[in-house]
Amino acid sequence: MNEQRASLPGTIAAWVVAFLMVFPILWMAITAFKTESEAIAIPPLLLFRPVLSSFAAALAQSGYLHFALNSIIVSLGSTVLAILIAFPAAYAMAFQPGRHTQDLLVWMLSTKMLPPVGVLVPIYLIFRDTGLLDTVEGLVIVDTLMNLPIVVWMLFSFFRDIPRDILEAAHMDGVGPRKQMMHLLLPLASPGIASAALLAIILSWNEAFWSINLTAAHAGTLAAYIARYSAPEGLFWAKLSAASVLAVAPILLFGCLAQRRLVRGLTVGAVK
Amino acid sequence: MAKLELRKVGKFYGGFEAVKSVDLTVEDREFVVFVGPSGCGKTTLLRMIAGLEDISSGELFIDGARANAVPPDKRGLAMVFQSYALYPHMTVAGNMGFALKMAGAPKAEIAEKVQEAARVLQLEPLLNRRPRMLSGGQRQRVAIGRAIVRSPKGFLFDEPLSNLDAALRVQMRTELVKLHQALAATMIYVTHDQVEAMTMADRIVVLEGGRVAQVGTPLELYHRPANLFVAGFIGSPKMNFLSARAVAIGPRETTLELAPDRVLAFPSPAPALAIAPGAAVTLGVRPEHLRFVESGPLRGVVDVVEHLGVETLVYVKESSGGTVIVRTDDLSRVRQGETVSLALHPDRGSLFDTAGDALFHLSPT
Ligand SMILES: Nc1ncnc2c1ncn2[C@@H]1O[C@H](COP(=O)(O)OP(=O)(O)O)[C@@H](O)[C@H]1O
Ligand SMILES: [Mg+2]
Numbered sequence: 105m106n107e108q109r110a111s112l113p114g115t116i117a118a119w120v121v122a123f124l125m126v127f128p129i130l131w132m133a134i135t136a137f138k139t140e141s142e143a144i145a146i147p148p149l150l151l152f153r154p155v156l157s158s159f160a161a162a163l164a165q166s167g168y169l170h171f172a173l174n175s176i177i178v179s180l181g182s183t184v185l186a187i188l189i190a191f192p193a194a195y196a197m198a199f200q201p202g203r204h205t206q207d208l209l210v211w212m213l214s215t216k217m218l219p220p221v222g223v224l225v226p227i228y229l230i231f232r233d234t235g236l237l238d239t240v241e242g243l244v245i246v247d248t249l250m251n252l253p254i255v256v257w258m259l260f261s262f263f264r265d266i267p268r269d270i271l272e273a274a275h276m277d278g279v280g281p282r283k284q285m286m287h288l289l290l291p292l293a294s295p296g297i298a299s300a301a302l303l304a305i306i307l308s309w310n311e312a313f314w315s316i317n318l319t320a321a322h323a324g325t326l327a328a329y330i331a332r333y334s335a336p337e338g339l340f341w342a343k344l345s346a347a348s349v350l351a352v353a354p355i356l357l358f359g360c361l362a363q364r365r366l367v368r369g370l371t372v373g374a375v376k
Numbered sequence: 377m378a379k380l381e382l383r384k385v386g387k388f389y390g391g392f393e394a395v396k397s398v399d400l401t402v403e404d405r406e407f408v409v410f411v412g413p414s415g416c417g418k419t420t421l422l423r424m425i426a427g428l429e430d431i432s433s434g435e436l437f438i439d440g441a442r443a444n445a446v447p448p449d450k451r452g453l454a455m456v457f458q459s460y461a462l463y464p465h466m467t468v469a470g471n472m473g474f475a476l477k478m479a480g481a482p483k484a485e486i487a488e489k490v491q492e493a494a495r496v497l498q499l500e501p502l503l504n505r506r507p508r509m510l511s512g513g514q515r516q517r518v519a520i521g522r523a524i525v526r527s528p529k530g531f532l533f534d535e536p537l538s539n540l541d542a543a544l545r546v547q548m549r550t551e552l553v554k555l556h557q558a559l560a561a562t563m564i565y566v567t568h569d570q571v572e573a574m575t576m577a578d579r580i581v582v583l584e585g586g587r588v589a590q591v592g593t594p595l596e597l598y599h600r601p602a603n604l605f606v607a608g609f610i611g612s613p614k615m616n617f618l619s620a621r622a623v624a625i626g627p628r629e630t631t632l633e634l635a636p637d638r639v640l641a642f643p644s645p646a647p648a649l650a651i652a653p654g655a656a657v658t659l660g661v662r663p664e665h666l667r668f669v670e671s672g673p674l675r676g677v678v679d680v681v682e683h684l685g686v687e688t689l690v691y692v693k694e695s696s697g698g699t700v701i702v703r704t705d706d707l708s709r710v711r712q713g714e715t716v717s718l719a720l721h722p723d724r725g726s727l728f729d730t731a732g733d734a735l736f737h738l739s740p741t
Contacts (some may be wrong), residue, residue: 269461272428277475277526278449287478291465 110176128253129352135345143342158346160286165343168350173331175354177240178315178325179308182247183301186255189248189299195285209260212253220313231318238320246318247308254307255300262296263289273363295365302362309355326351378439378529378562379404379453380425385434387420387586394420397434402564407556410566411573412583412609418566419534421583426455426532427563427732430462439529454523458535460515462507462522469494469503472521493521496558513544516684518553524741530562549575570610574598582606598662599739604732607660613689613701615726616666618674625653632659632727635696638673640720645736651729657730663689663703665721668710672719674700678712692716 135143137154162168197205227246228237236242267288274284290297312327319328333347380402380464387395389571395417402408410418423429425436427448443451453664462471473486494500497517507515516536533552537545553576556563567573573580574594580587580604582597589609590602601607607615623639624631630644640659645687651657666674681688690702690710712718727735 267461269457269458269459270463272460273457273522274474274478275523276426276448276453276455277429277478279475279478283478287474288463297720324710 108137122337132345132348135341136349138342140340140342143345158342159350161343162222162347162350167331168326168347171324171326172350172354174240174243174323175309175325175327177242178247179305181240181244182251182308183304185244185248186251186304187259187297187301190252190255190259191285191289191297194256195281195289197256197260198263198266209257212256216253224317227314228317237318238322240323242318243315243323243325244315247311250311250314251304251307255304257301258303259293259296260298261263262293298365302365306355306359309358326354380530380562380564381435381437381440382425383435383437384596385421385424385436386432387417387424387429388432394586395424398588400581400588400591401620402562405560405562407553407565407571407576407578409577409579410564410581410583411568411570412589414568416583417586418568418583420586422532422534422564422566424452425454425719427494428455452529453532453534454522454526454528455532455534456519456536458538460507460519462515462518464507464571465522467504467506468499468510468518468521471507471518472525475522475526489525489527490521493524496555496669512540513548516540516548520552528561530564531559533565536565536566538567538569538650545572552576567713573613574610580610582609584609600737601660601726602733602734604658604660604728607726607728607734611655611662613663613703615660616700618661618666618698618700619696620657620659622649622651622653622655622657625651631702632657634659634673638675638695640673641705642722642738649727649735651735656730657735658730658732660726660728661720661722663701665724666700666702666718667704667721668702669719670717672717674718674720676700676716676718678710678714679715681710681712692718 136158137156138149138152139155139157142149142152197209231237231242236245270288270292273286276287279287307331311325312325312331315325315328318330319325324332330344330348330351333344380400382398382400384397384399385395386393386397398421410421420429424431427443427446431444438446438451441460463474466474469490472490473616476486490503491500497520499514499517499602502510502514502518507518510518516539519536536552537548540548549572552563552565565572565576574597577594579591579593580597581591584605584661590606592595592600592602594610598608598612601610601615604617608617618631618634620634620640622630623633625648626644627648628644629641630649632640632642634640674692674694676692678690679693679699680689680691682689682691686705688704688710690704692700692702695698700718704710713737723738726737726739729735
């Protein structure tokens, strides 16, 4: 490793860039603590007495808790489902690859390159005809499918780091695939599974496109909540900011808590 | 308990033939070693016997029953992997008892069998440790213990000692031989190290490019190698190969010409040699079957002298260009740069035809 000290100008430049990138979010957070008149004041106010009235207003008007609950159910539900499906799939791909396994993996990832709007109409029609529009179940299904390729890929790479010999030894010992998964893969790949789950939760929480297009008042998530909120209340900057803060705060908090695990999980293959 | 029969067993990976029509019978309680250079198909053959790899062609019989389609755990064989393949998240006891636990054996029975295996392998103080807290040799023992606990009919070892240091390897070699005697089970042992093969095996199977080059006891292979490959592979330092021409093949005496003015005569073998006079042949002579003399059929200049204590290896640059290795305990006579003359042991050596197959052997057996 190169133990070079960062130069002072370099450090300053890095901080400036970081500040510019974080600024909009920071400004949103600051605005959330202003009153409406302070929020639109020009020149912008930097010194003011922070108040919670915008939060109160946002919470009172819009059923934040309802949307938040939907977000929790959808992100957790879709993540559990995705892991349950991806686990045996990745097992088969890692340890009993067929001739087309590699193609299949590439194809799965390629589906992530398709813009979601490209399949909006068919999915919308399917949802309409099956009664899944504006249901939490429908959103869970869509988010599961959306995250499945990434989860399979992550689990696949974690499984590939597990020596084949271990599973073959179990095979010789008469331990079948199901027990191998339960007693060997699950404990051995648990850091990887945790990372995949964390990522899936975050992606699902932040997912806006499907949530906005497939749900209304009943099954909307926080992403839909902000989108909907901004239209009629668009001019009320303080309230909108407060609502946005309320929407991103839980996942930000979650991300901070899970950060170390997530980074370790995402880099484990590269470091080895 | 476990007799294995392979009939024309072959393995294809796509179009690549990794194992070619292997015929072999492993008797009950025999210790058979598969040996050969890296990539010759040892692991593939062993894995086919284990059931971890499908048999592409031919048949495998275990105790007389066709076993091609029998799943690995139903073959009654246990395998010890080169990498040990221990379960890293389980203790030593957990590793050894895992198979039984998964099979639903009662706790008391598992504990008893694990204890018994631990006693045999002197693992008792380590039963509660994790594999990562063990030395290489200890891990190796655990891997063997895991196999023993299942009371298999036969053991399959894939280069089990290659990750150990030299001293430990020699020690484990002896222990495995003792274990074989104690367990009275059939064992197949894969190695690329001919010394391991020679020291441990009842019978050795030499593989070359997926084919069986020769099957035999260590001494058979050493003294009567079936071809140049086996002759060169078994024995260290290597057997010397001398190009020669069969000048006269009489009923009583055969004469070889090593170089224009140097001939070598020996009694003709019982069925006369199946070669025409004048044919090119290769004479194989072990280093210990050469000795320094005043005037002999080989001459050269001493290139390197290696004193190993018990013996001395002398590398002689022969006048025809090749290097001949001489194994001797005579320290006094040779110096580097000296011109020497060599004689061959009168009744040791092998003669090979141009295809590399043995024509006949001068040997004690
Ligand atoms: N899964 C596989 N796919 C393709 N070729 C293989 C596979 N396994 C082994 N081989 C090839 O088969 C040959 C024999 O391999 P192996 O049995 O591992 O040799 P050894 O154990 O004697 O070193 C080698 O040439 C190797 O490259
Ligand atoms: Mg091998």
